[in-house]
Amino acid sequence: MTTSLTIQQAAAKTGLSVHTLRYYERIGLLDPIARQDNTHRLYREEDLLWIGFLLKLRSTGLPIRDMLRYAELRRAGNTAESVSARKALLQQHARTVEETIAELQSNLSILHMKVKMYEDMEAALPPVVVTHQQSIEDASNDHSNKPNERNNSTSKTGNASRHSQARR
Numbered sequence: 001m002t003t004s005l006t007i008q009q010a011a012a013k014t015g016l017s018v019h020t021l022r023y024y025e026r027i028g029l030l031d032p033i034a035r036q037d038n039t040h041r042l043y044r045e046e047d048l049l050w051i052g053f054l055l056k057l058r059s060t061g062l063p064i065r066d067m068l069r070y071a072e073l074r075r076a077g078n079t080a081e082s083v084s085a086r087k088a089l090l091q092q093h094a095r096t097v098e099e100t101i102a103e104l105q106s107n108l109s110i111l112h113m114k115v116k117m118y119e120d121m122e123a124a125l126p127p128v129v130v131t132h133q134q135s136i137e138d139a140s141n142d143h144s145n146k147p148n149e150r151n152n153s154t155s156k157t158g159n160a161s162r163h164s165q166a167r168r
Contacts (some may be wrong), residue, residue, distance in 0.1 A: 003044065003045045003048075004034075004044060005042070005048070006040060006042070006043075007021055007040070007043070010041075010043035010047070013048060014048065014055065016051070016055075021041075021051075025041075027068065030071075031050075054067060057070070060093065061096070066089060070086060070089055073089070
């Protein structure tokens with residue numbers, strides 16, 4: 001049984017926007033989509049499978065220009081040249097993806113080591129014990145509206161001495 005979906009249904013099924021589907025068709029990533037008599041696009045199962053593959057290529061970082069090259073080779077049919085070129089393109093991209101994965105794995109290992117280091121540091125810290133009396137005193141000090149006279153006089157004196165030094 002052949003499935004035919006409208007562009008809105010295809011967009012919902014693939015996760016792409018209607019605009020992106022039209023763009024992919026316009027630039028040649030998608031073969032021309034079949035149309036109803038009223039010119040509305042009808043996406044077949046084969047179209048959805050191809051879009052799914054394009055999404056895999058995109059999510060692994062293959063540039064659109066390479067996706068376009070692959071699509072051109074695919075349209076050329078299963079000739080020795082086309083098959084060989086598609087295989088080479090995918091092999092090269094697979095190597096690039098493997099290198100990216102290796103780099104990410106290395107970065108992830110460093111992150112795990114750092115997290116472990118901080119866990120060890122936390123475990124070595126003395127436990128913080130707050131008594132009930134300290135909590136009350138801290139709370140009353142935090143909510144005090146009285147300015148600290150010592151700090152105000154120090155800052156005034158400090159400013160005065162800085163100004164006198166600057167004049168010299």
